[in-house]
Amino acid sequence: MTKTFVSHLECSYTGKVYPADQLHGLSEAGKPLLVKYDLDALGKAISKDDLKSRLPEFWRYREFLPLRKSANVVRLGEVMTPILAAPKLQVRYGCGEILIKDEGRLPTGSFKARGIALAVAMAKELGITTMAMPTNGNAGAALAAYCSAADIETYVFCPEDTPRVNIEEIAFQGAKTFLVNGYITDCGRIVGEGKQAMGWFDASTLKEPYRIEGKKTMGLELAEQYGWQLPDVIFFPTGGGVCLIAMWKVFNELKDIGWLKGPLPRMAAVQSTGCGPIVRAFEAGEREVTEPWENVTTQIHGVRVPNPIGGRLVLDVLYESNGFGPAVDDDAVTEARARICAEEGFHMCPEGAACVVALEMERASGRIKADDRVVLFNTASGLKSPMPPLENRLEPGQAVDYSVL
Numbered sequence: 001m002t003k004t005f006v007s008h009l010e011c012s013y014t015g016k017v018y019p020a021d022q023l024h025g026l027s028e029a030g031k032p033l034l035v036k037y038d039l040d041a042l043g044k045a046i047s048k049d050d051l052k053s054r055l056p057e058f059w060r061y062r063e064f065l066p067l068r069k070s071a072n073v074v075r076l077g078e079v080m081t082p083i084l085a086a087p088k089l090q091v092r093y094g095c096g097e098i099l100i101k102d103e104g105r106l107p108t109g110s111f112k113a114r115g116i117a118l119a120v121a122m123a124k125e126l127g128i129t130t131m132a133m134p135t136n137g138n139a140g141a142a143l144a145a146y147c148s149a150a151d152i153e154t155y156v157f158c159p160e161d162t163p164r165v166n167i168e169e170i171a172f173q174g175a176k177t178f179l180v181n182g183y184i185t186d187c188g189r190i191v192g193e194g195k196q197a198m199g200w201f202d203a204s205t206l207k208e209p210y211r212i213e214g215k216k217t218m219g220l221e222l223a224e225q226y227g228w229q230l231p232d233v234i235f236f237p238t239g240g241g242v243c244l245i246a247m248w249k250v251f252n253e254l255k256d257i258g259w260l261k262g263p264l265p266r267m268a269a270v271q272s273t274g275c276g277p278i279v280r281a282f283e284a285g286e287r288e289v290t291e292p293w294e295n296v297t298t299q300i301h302g303v304r305v306p307n308p309i310g311g312r313l314v315l316d317v318l319y320e321s322n323g324f325g326p327a328v329d330d331d332a333v334t335e336a337r338a339r340i341c342a343e344e345g346f347h348m349c350p351e352g353a354a355c356v357v358a359l360e361m362e363r364a365s366g367r368i369k370a371d372d373r374v375v376l377f378n379t380a381s382g383l384k385s386p387m388p389p390l391e392n393r394l395e396p397g398q399a400v401d402y403s404v405l
């Protein structure tokens with residue numbers, strides 16, 4: 001039994017307090033709950049040096065997480081993801097520094113593993129036996145894998161046009177998997193309406209409080225790898241916004257316990273011109289996403305969230321961090337992904353390539369200065385997204401004309 005430093009949970013809108021170590025969904029106000037810590041005690045219990053002797057994995061940050069019993073940890077290989085230099089992007093865009101944190105190395109090939117690893121460990125700790133979620137692909141894949149490992153039954157609902165490889169991966173990893181002719185919001189409604197009858201725990205984005213906590217490890221890792229001094233700007237592809245919320249939360253926790261040198265970064269929420277409800281609200285100076293995005297046209301699946309339930313929390317991060325919200329075009333993303341893959345040998349996912357396009361736009365707009373140190377997130381392995389077909393064929397019985405290869 002490990003001590004945790006959780007003091008309570010809190011409604012992100014009303015501030016109403018909820019007890020730790022209990023099963024929670026949304027608050028009574030229907031809003032996301034945030035886990036709060038006794039940061040004083042946490043700061044005294046662990047030092048930066050203590051981390052050095054721990055394994056290079058997710059659970060090295062356990063004091064910042066709410067899990068009590070290590071017996072409930074489910075491990076599939078949660079490595080610390082590398083931060084890669086991008087020399088050719090650097091030449092092209094000329095910032096002080098351009099680094100890419102490659103989250104495609106995590107189990108199930110995306111950073112969704114971080115939030116789900118913790119949510120499933122907590123579910124196990126709190127006695128949950130069945131979980132369900134709507135997904136655009138990667139969250140469902142992570143849920144299926146971790147739940148199978150933890151002996152928790154799972155039901156996953158995907159929009160029909162989710163890439164095949166993701167859908168098949170989810171089913172292959174043991175989830176009961178269903179295609180829905182609609183958007184993720186339609187899938188979410190199916191989970192919401194079925195959970196009573198089916199006894200499901202709803203693992204939807206921000207409808208349970210622990211995925212945020214797991215995703216904090218991304219910010220903890222970045223801070224540690226970066227020498228406890230953060231970059232000037234972080235670009236993150238934003239759908240539900242868990243990552244942006246989680247990183248900002250943990251940066252503030254770290255600041256509170258005195259581990260960070262220098263100012264916090266400006267946070268950029270990258271969305272699409274074909275689904276950008278947060279960017280639209282930000283541009284209009286609003287504090288809430290009041291209108292769902294009507295006509296979702298983008299094929300960048302990670303950002304296809306027309307009505308993010310944590311919209312206000314994401315907007316808060318943008319305002320508090322002096323951040324911004326670039327919206328990128330699908331064609332530019334396809335082009336950038338292909339170019340980076342061919343030039344740098346780095347196969348980004350479309351969501352990661354969207355950050356590169358956003359960086360280009362914001363260098364041109366002047367929001368990113370020539371000496372800014374920038375970190376982009378590649379949120380999944382490029383292998384999870386479709387690639388252009390290849391048609392070069394050779395016949396073994398015929399002579400090869402090497403001059404035309």
Ligand SMILES: *Cc1c(COP(=O)(O)O)cnc(C)c1O
Nearest residue numbers: 138239240241242243302351379
């Ligand atoms: C889910 C997802 C995102 C968006 O993350 P949020 O935390 O929901 O904003 C970005 N990229 C990929 C590959 C994803 O799977």
